[in-house]
Amino acid sequence: MFGLSALFLARFQFAFTVGFHIVFPAFSIGLAAYLAVLEGLWLKTGRSAYLDLFKYWLKVFSVVFGMGVVSGLVMSYEFGTNWSSFSQKAGPILGPMLAYEVMTAFFLEAGFLGVMMFGLNRVGKGLHFAATCMVSIGTLISMSWILSSNSWMQTPRGYRIDEATGRFLPVDWWQIVFNPSFPYRIVHMGLAAFLCVAFIVAGVAGWHLLKARREGRQASEQVRLMFSMAMWMAAIVSPIQVLAGDTQGLNTLEYQPAKIAALEGDWESESHAPELLFGIPDMKNETTHFKIAIPYLGSLILTHSLDGKVPGLKDYPKEDRPYSPLLFFSFRIMIALGMLMVLVGLWSLYLRWKGKLYDTPLLHRIALFMSPAGFLALLCGWITTEVGRQPFTVYGLLRTSDSVSPIALPNIATSMIAFVIVYFIVFTGGITILLRTFAEEPHPDQHGPAEDQPQRAAGTTQVSHQPQPDAGMAE
Secondary structure, three states: OOOOOHHHHHHHHHHHHHHHHOHHHHHHHHHHHHHHHHHHHHHHHOOHHHHHHHHHHHHHHHHHHHHHHHHHHHHHHHHHHOOHHHHHHHHHHHHHHHHHHHHHHHHHHHHHHHHHHHOOOOOOHHHHHHHHHHHHHHHHHHHHHHHHHHHHHHOOOOEEEOOOOOOEEEOOHHHHHOOOOHHHHHHHHHHHHHHHHHHHHHHHHHHHHHHHHHOOOOOOHHHHHHHHHHHHHHHHHHHHHHHHHHHHHHHHHHHOHHHHHHHHOOOOOEOOOOEEEEEEEEOOOOEEEEEEEEOOHHHHHHHOOOOOOEOOHHHOOHHHOOOHHHHHHHHHHHHHHHHHHHHHHHHHHHHHHHOOOOOOHHHHHHHHHOOOHHHHHHHHHHHHHHHHHOOEEEOOOEEHHHOOOOOOHHHHHHHHHHHHHHHHHHHHHHHHHHHHHHHOOOOOOOOOOOOOOOOOOOOOOOOOOOOOOOOOOOO
16 A cells, blocks of 8 residues: 555554644643642732632643543554554563553542642632642653653663563563663653743743733733743753753663664764764765764764764664664754753843843744744654664564564554544644633633632732732742
């Protein structure tokens, strides 16, 4: 069928479904933490704007969480239908880890989600805040188990292979869970989730700041507050993310050097290696065309030494090489977006210092333009990580070609078409709801899901909802 193989279509189908799915858990992780911060600040300060923002973003969270659950269910079926050989061989290790994720994280989230979403006026303020924190902690625990499972596939440890069946059997669960790449990847992913939400919040706030300016009025306290909080997050977290990415790169160089060679477009291992800013890797001719390089920078970045040795793809058999062209560009797009986030964050600090954070339309336009940047960088990072592991599902041990089910191409094609149709219908509807929500400005006495009357912190003075001259400057 069109020259495609069952293996290729099975890989494409999983990439398609997980590419949709990964956006929503990242959104949920960052947004749950943001909701916990907003509610905590409301309880501590009594400032009603925090409660208004909590209710506003709680509606967004309800949609995002639901879409994440729906999109995630499909992948569990794909393991059985398209990747049964992989499930059979890696199941003794990955099966318990995914079960732990359900028992420790999903049950925690599901148990407190209803209280968080519908109990603001039905339970005590302390209990409701505890429920919000439990949901946030649950998303982080879920992320930890999923990343531990995936990291084991990248850097497998603590196993033995049964000679009769070829199955991976656990020997040391501590080594399995806390495998060499896991600590670096969980930090990188967690920070990525926070940045994704920070730039979405900044984009929404930027839109309303520009709208207020066009209408000749001052933006509301709620809009200014969430823009201030988002810019603080961008300014603080984006530089830390760059450092976290650097440490992960060092770890990848140690345990997956072929991936580093592929994403750098290097064919010959060399010391004093340059950094390629641009090029077009050619897998057939084993070269990179149209190179634009900075001398010595490759060795400096990858090894922290000017004469450090950088691996080349020719060090590895052709059948063991990742596909360099895709890795080369996905990695550079991710880096470029990360650098833009750092610049926006630093610029916001300067404008905050000058007292012009809310009076610079160019920053607000850039924040609006950059609102999907976190998710785009996340997807590019996922492509870099997963494509760089190829041609293996368990790095160096189990090939992707040996992991696929003995399923016919027409069957995969049928399910692929069904997935594409259903996903675009469902997720187009979900995205439409989110955009309509974003178009509404947060306002006083914002109603959350199933809330009839706003609840204010007891014993506090009612805070005016009119924008104050210094509103948000201290956030």
